Amino acid sequence: MKRALITGLTGQDGSYLAEFLLDRGYHVIGMVRRTSTLNFERVAPIQDDIEIVQGDLLDETSLRHIMREHRPDEIYNLAAQSFVQTSWQQAVLTGETTALGVTRLLNAIQQCDQDVRFYQASSSEMFGKVVEVPQTENTPFYPRSPYGAAKVYGHWITVNFRESYDLHASSGILFNHESPRRGLEFVTRKITYNVAKIKHGLARELRLGDLDPQRDWGFAGDYVEAMWLMLQQDEPDDYVIATGETHSVQEFCELAFGMVGLDWREWVVQDERYMRPAEVDLLIGDPSKAATVLGWKPRTAFPELVAMMMESDMELVGRQLTRPA
Ligand code: NAP
Ligand code: F7E
Secondary structure (H helix, E strand, O other), X not given: OOEEEEEOOOOHHHHHHHHHHHHOOOEEEEEEOOOOOOOOHHHHHHHHHOEEEEOOOOOHHHHHHHHHHXXXXXXXXXXXXXXXXXXXXXXXXXHXXXXXXXXXXXXXXXXXXXOOEEEEEEEHHHOOOOOOOXXXXXXXXXXXXXXXHHHHHHHHHHHHHHHHHOOEEEEEEEOOEEOOOOOOOOHHHHHHHHHHHHHOOOOOOEEEOOOOOEEOOEEHHHHHHHXXXXXXXXXXXXXXXXXXXXXXXXXXXHHHHHHOOOOHHHOEEEOHHXXXXXXXXXXXXXXXXXXXXXXXXXXXOHHHHHHHHHHXXXXXXXXXXXXXX
């Protein structure tokens, strides 16, 4: 039985990846950090099938301990301070976790078991103010936030450890991927959850920032398969994972409101508080290397993704309404 360690188990991607690996017969070890209240909501249905271990990307000793005690064959480093907006307010913490955290984990691997296969969750935010359209594995980086800058560091330290120590370390440059399990602060889920509240009469408006940015949005459930495929290759490498389509925040609003018979223009209010000091205007990835080498293709089209999230949030808000006081 193969053993996989997932950092960031409690996040959106961690939960989908854990399900994916359990289905393939893996022993899944999920790293979680200590919190005063449990936040296992996303993994609740599979919690008993996973070995949960405590560790923190800020604490290298905890990572070495996990390596020695649990001897994983594959490590998926999904843990990060992942919210771009917060990265301006907490730039140092973002760097400690999202950048140096990768080095701490790679150090632990290098010292404990160099045969481990390692996946780093890199991001399209590294392309930032894009210098090429569409973006490929060879497009130069131009990050536009402390988060983007931290991910660039995490990406290059992964490449460096691969080249320095011959580690099987791969980096997936994933474009935005969403799901009903997306955090409520990210724009897609903020939209679908609030549209559901408006439709149920629980909210009167939706306050958003810039409606013009365009993103290449895919479904998280499709993207975790690509992470796994990267670690099954004979040679480690870097791959862009994307749909090859781009849509604006406004288009997302139009679709989501339209799905429940509402006109977005009557409900959306623009609010300075959600504008960013520097914006990423346009992201669109070219996933052809992943298609050719990994045989990976996205399965969920954009309207399907919006519909999946809308249906889930309509049901969730409906349940909240009918719950006895
Ligand atoms: P997410 O939902 O924000 O999950 C982040 C996870 O990291 C959570 O489990 C969180 O734990 C954990 N974490 C944060 N700080 C930690 C620390 N110091 N030590 C250990 N764990 C820590 O993110 P996601 O959307 O699943 O994304 C997964 C990864 O892919 C992240 O690295 C993200 O930056 C990257 N990425 C995401 C996208 C996307 O569109 N989703 C695209 C490209 C790259 P708590 O639950 O305790 O907070
Ligand atoms: O913003 C605009 C905002 O926060 C998308 C993370 O998973 O994907 C994610 O980063 C766009 C931006 O995601 C609001 O300005 C407008 O242009 O959903 P988001 P993100 O910043 O693209 C990348 C690939 C990652 O790696 C990250 O970890 O939407 N926008 N109004 C808004 N965004 C938010 N959050 N809230 C608004 O009210």
